[in-house]
Structure formats: C-alpha cells, structure tokens
Amino acid sequence: MKSYKAPRGMRDVLPEEMPAWQRLEATAHRLARLFGYSEVRPPLMEETELFTRSVGEVTDIVEKEMFSLKKGKTSLTLRPEGTAGVVRAYCQAGYAKRDPLQRLYYCGPMWRYERPQRGRERMFTQFGVECIGSADPRLDAEAIQLACRFFEELGLTGLEVRLNSMGDGDDRDRYRDAVRGFFEPKRAELCELCQDRFERNVLRVLDCKNPSCQELAIGAPVVLDFLSEENAAHFADVQVALKSLGREPIVDPGIVRGLDYYTKTIFEIHAPAIGARSAICGGGRYDHLVRDLGGPDVPAVGFAIGFSGTLIMLEELGLMGDLKPVAPDAYVACLTGGDDDAALRREVLCVADELRAAGVSAIFDVDERSFKGQMKAIAKGGYRLAVIVGEDELARGVVQLKDLGAREQTEVPRADLASAAKGLLGG
RNA sequence: GUGGGUAUAGCUCAGUUGGUUAGAGCACCGGAUUGUGAUUCCGGGGGUCGGGGGUUCAAGUCCCCUUACCCACCCCA
Known part of the structure; x- marks a missing residue:
C-alpha cells in the first residue's frame, strides 16, 4: 500500500504545535486591532497577471516561484505574498472614493515554489498590514512600530530595524543609472552571479556577499544622495517619528527589497541570526502600486512577517514557554x-x-x-x-x-x- | 536552480572489516488482592532498516537511481 506524504515543502501543523501558532495569530489580531487595523481576507488565489504586474516581471517570485493553474482561459495563482490581493480588494471595494484611508491587515497562507529549507517552506504563513491612502511619514513609523511590538509581545528583544529609502520613480531610475554607470567599467571583474545581476537588477550587486564584489562596490553611489528634496525630507521625517517612538533605526543603504513595487521607505527587522537568515520582517512604502493595478493614485505602506521564522526564533531563544493543547474539562x-x-x-x-x-x-x-x-x-x-x-x-x-x-x-x-x-x- | 549531508520502532539514536530470528532509551499497552492517578518491579505489542534496482553464497552495512528532510548558496517571510 502506498503511503502519502504532505507535498514537498508543506507540512501539517498538528494539535501539539497549535498553541504556539494560535499565540502568534492571537498576538497579530490583537495588535493589529490595537493599532486600528481591520482584517481583510482576499481569496487565496488571484489572476496570475495581478502578481506579475505588482511584484514585477523580472523578480524571482514571478519568474520561478509561482504555483499557477489554468482552467480554460484563466490562469490563477496561489498568492505568493499578501499585498497584491489586499490592494486589489481595496480598489474593487471602491474605498478610494468613500473612505480612502484604510488600515488593513491579513494573516494566512502564502505559496512559493522554492527549494525548502528550515524556515522556508513552499506553503508558509504571513501576518501583514497595509495602510493605504496616505503618504504621511508617521504611518511608515506606525507600521514599523507595529511590527516591532509584535515581536516584543512575543518576548523577542534585541531587534534591529534597518531602514533605507529607494526614493520615488525618478530618484530610483536616476540612481539605478548611476549604479549601472559605476559598475559598467568593472563589469568583467564581477562574480558570475553579479554579471547576471547587472543585467537583471543592478542594485543587487551592492548586496553581494562576495568579498571581491564588495571591494568593487566601494565608492558606489549611495541611494540617499539621489533623493529629491521632498523624498529626503520624507525619509528624515520617518526617522524622526521612529526616534520619538523610542526606536533607533539603523540606516542601511544596502538593503534592497526583492519586489518591484517599493518606493521611498523600505525596512527590515532583524533578530539574532537563525540559520541562513535573520530578517523576520520586511516591508516598505509602495506609493504607486494602487495606481499601477488600475486603482486611484494613492500611496501606501506595509509589511509582512513570516510565522515560521518567528516560531523558530522563539524556540531557539527558549521563549515558547510551556504551551500545551488545552484538554477538555x-x-x-x-x-x-x-x-x-x-x-x-x-x-x-x-x-x-x-x-x-x-x-x-x-x-x-x-x-x-x-x-x-x-x-x-x-x-x-x-x-x-x-x-x-x-x-x-x-x-x-x-x-x-x-x-x-x-x-x-x-x-x-x-x-x-x-x-x-x-x-x-x-x- | 547549484553544491554538500542525512534517512533504522511513534520519538532520540546504536548496529563493529557485509555473516543467524535488527537493538537500547523514552513513549505506548498489560500485570503486581478482582473499582482509582506517583515511584518501582515484571511482562508485552510495534520496524518489508525511506522507496526501487544492482553486486554477492549472504546487504541495514557496498554501488546506482529516486523521494523526503537538513545545511550552505540563489532569493526571501
């Protein structure tokens, strides 16, 4: 008799583990509501095109990680991230006209066809918030504060908030051109991977861990120097707002998000390293995504937190406590x-x-x-x-x-x- | 997608240069004056050694393939 196993990279959360999961979920719901965010539940699948449009054609997610299925003429894809669906729902519900500022959050499964590893699964759970309808820098700070609070409520300390600004469309284009111009003469000296990055997304060359590439990157243009006066002011305001909340963000021009839709503020929250990765939260502002998905031209900011990484970290730091399933009376x-x-x-x-x-x-x-x-x-x-x-x-x-x-x-x-x-x- | 490692009982693992009916601890079940929770003692069930093929008189052990997991890349939550 054949035995069946869960699909690769997907696993059962059994009753024994449920208390830990429910603790994360309860914390997410409680904090989101505390900050005035409302839960939204878009379908777990969307038209494939929604993701290629929002996440970006040349991202890894779209190029090789989507679980898609075709029925007749429609191609649907299991959501690889939460923002696209929430933004689509925002547009479809017509909030822009009746009540443009929406603080929305979600919590649920996402799918990406990747090689599984500890803390990285093909079906994983994310908690994310999206604040749509305002470019106020206080909202960037609010989102970061909410994410930090989430981890702190769970007992994680020593978190590091890394902050950067990608500028807006024009700034980013000028910066990208400058970086391309900077590496162009040294192109042949870059590692093989970076040769490819040079073509696909030149900003990632700055992020390469190869020592020789890091050497070559010395003196490269810094994105912050390319910000317009307005965007630089916005970035400064975000930092001031965070400091007034008692946070000490580290400005790190090296962080580059993998999704195309980000503008201005981008951030990551790092915890003591677990395995290969330490970022347990990533997010930023995406001022043009709503418009690019056919909606009104309204700015937005958000983040996503992965549950598996959070759980691993809690476990390794001994912060799980003695959670047991509740027995009947x-x-x-x-x-x-x-x-x-x-x-x-x-x-x-x-x-x-x-x-x-x-x-x-x-x-x-x-x-x-x-x-x-x-x-x-x-x-x-x-x-x-x-x-x-x-x-x-x-x-x-x-x-x-x-x-x-x-x-x-x-x-x-x-x-x-x-x-x-x-x-x-x-x- | 690339490179490497692991796979033996529900769990954690032993298994000697290939050689009898494959072991331990924990867990589980039963018993120790027939209706009461601990400890202890005694006993018991449970594994086609991840799957498939090959070498051999003989394979858990050697070789090949495959699947899953783990680690490092890539990337990312």
Whole structure:
C-alpha cells in the first residue's frame, strides 16, 4: 500500500504545535486591532497577471516561484505574498472614493515554489498590514512600530530595524543609472552571479556577499544622495517619528527589497541570526502600486512577517514557554466488566452530552482499557474533572465526580452533575 | 536552480572489516488482592532498516537511481 506524504515543502501543523501558532495569530489580531487595523481576507488565489504586474516581471517570485493553474482561459495563482490581493480588494471595494484611508491587515497562507529549507517552506504563513491612502511619514513609523511590538509581545528583544529609502520613480531610475554607470567599467571583474545581476537588477550587486564584489562596490553611489528634496525630507521625517517612538533605526543603504513595487521607505527587522537568515520582517512604502493595478493614485505602506521564522526564533531563544493543547474539562470514565456494559457505554455518552450542554467540555472513554489504565490516562491528559460511572452508580442513579487537582471524590446524583461540575470548575 | 549531508520502532539514536530470528532509551499497552492517578518491579505489542534496482553464497552495512528532510548558496517571510 502506498503511503502519502504532505507535498514537498508543506507540512501539517498538528494539535501539539497549535498553541504556539494560535499565540502568534492571537498576538497579530490583537495588535493589529490595537493599532486600528481591520482584517481583510482576499481569496487565496488571484489572476496570475495581478502578481506579475505588482511584484514585477523580472523578480524571482514571478519568474520561478509561482504555483499557477489554468482552467480554460484563466490562469490563477496561489498568492505568493499578501499585498497584491489586499490592494486589489481595496480598489474593487471602491474605498478610494468613500473612505480612502484604510488600515488593513491579513494573516494566512502564502505559496512559493522554492527549494525548502528550515524556515522556508513552499506553503508558509504571513501576518501583514497595509495602510493605504496616505503618504504621511508617521504611518511608515506606525507600521514599523507595529511590527516591532509584535515581536516584543512575543518576548523577542534585541531587534534591529534597518531602514533605507529607494526614493520615488525618478530618484530610483536616476540612481539605478548611476549604479549601472559605476559598475559598467568593472563589469568583467564581477562574480558570475553579479554579471547576471547587472543585467537583471543592478542594485543587487551592492548586496553581494562576495568579498571581491564588495571591494568593487566601494565608492558606489549611495541611494540617499539621489533623493529629491521632498523624498529626503520624507525619509528624515520617518526617522524622526521612529526616534520619538523610542526606536533607533539603523540606516542601511544596502538593503534592497526583492519586489518591484517599493518606493521611498523600505525596512527590515532583524533578530539574532537563525540559520541562513535573520530578517523576520520586511516591508516598505509602495506609493504607486494602487495606481499601477488600475486603482486611484494613492500611496501606501506595509509589511509582512513570516510565522515560521518567528516560531523558530522563539524556540531557539527558549521563549515558547510551556504551551500545551488545552484538554477538555472533564473525562467520563466507564467501568465495564459487569452484566450490562452496553447500558454503561450508552450512559457515559449521555453523561458527556449533558456536561457539554451545560458548557463543560467533556469526552468519554472509548478504549477497552483497564480502569487503572483509564486513571493513568486521565492523570496525563490534563483534565480537571473525572466522572466515573460503574454498574453500581448506574443502578443508583448517581456518578462519582472527582476533582483531579484536589484528588477529592464525591458522589453526586445524576441530576446534579452538571451544576456540581460547573461549581468545581468555576470555584 | 547549484553544491554538500542525512534517512533504522511513534520519538532520540546504536548496529563493529557485509555473516543467524535488527537493538537500547523514552513513549505506548498489560500485570503486581478482582473499582482509582506517583515511584518501582515484571511482562508485552510495534520496524518489508525511506522507496526501487544492482553486486554477492549472504546487504541495514557496498554501488546506482529516486523521494523526503537538513545545511550552505540563489532569493526571501
């Protein structure tokens, strides 16, 4: 018989791991709402073209990482990132006319066809926010603050905010030309990869880790020198705003985001390195994306945080705590071995159902285990109450109700069980 | 996509230069006066050694292919 496995790079989140995931999700929802952001849930698939338009034709995501499927004439793609769908939803809902400033957030799965590695999966979860409708630098700072708060709420400290500005369209084009002009004479000396980068996205040459390329990059133009007065002022305002929030961003002209739509502010949040990567959050401003996707010309800023990297980091820093799945309140044990086990087995089902109806979560024994075995299982299971039903109790219309924490057991009439159980739990 | 490593019980791993019915710890199940949670002791179930092919009298062990995971690149959350 063939056995089946989850698709490559995709994994099950089992109940054992769920508390950790739910903690991240709860933190994301709570913080986003605290900052006035509203949840939005676009479809998990969009027209392929939406991504090629927004993310950019020559990005790795579009060139080789999209999960796409074709039905008839339409090509759909599982979202490789969240911004495109949110922006599309913003446009489609017509917010620009009725209520242009929207603070939106999402949390859910994304897909990219990449070679899996620790902290990098083909299906992964991101929490992201998008503030659409204003270019106010305070909103850039707000987004960064929100991201930092997320990590801090989870207990991560020593975070590093790296900040840069890409300028706006014109600035960026002039800068790119300058960098191209700078490397043109040295082109042959660049590493093989950078030769390719020179063609595809020359700014990435600045980011190369190859020592000889770094050597060649010394004296290269700095993007910040190319900013218009207005964009430089915006960048300065973002920094001032962050400092007034108590943040100490590091201006790093080397960070270059992989998606084409970014303008002006871009940032990454780094934590103590895990494996190959340390950036656990990336984001920035994208003032023209809404327009480029056919909407009104409104500016926006946002970020995305990956859950797997965050979880790995929490784990390695020992910040997971002792999270365990929550057990039901009560376990209804069945003492079989008498004359009418069938009646007993029906009885435990009914007892559990009565508890549930009263708001006490409960499960009943279905294993053919010894009573001692059941008691062991109950002890390990983390239940607070045990209800024990045997032949004798059934005949007398009572049950044994045991408070597992206090190790005290009392006999209660069936009719009083639910209220007695609630009393023990509530008290 | 490139380079390297790993794959033996549910989990963590032993397995000697190829040589009998493949082991341990933990976990699981049962028992130790027939209806009560710990510890201890005793016993038990469970693996076609990732999958496929090859070499050999003989393969968990050697060779090839394949799949998955891990690490480093690329890139990125």
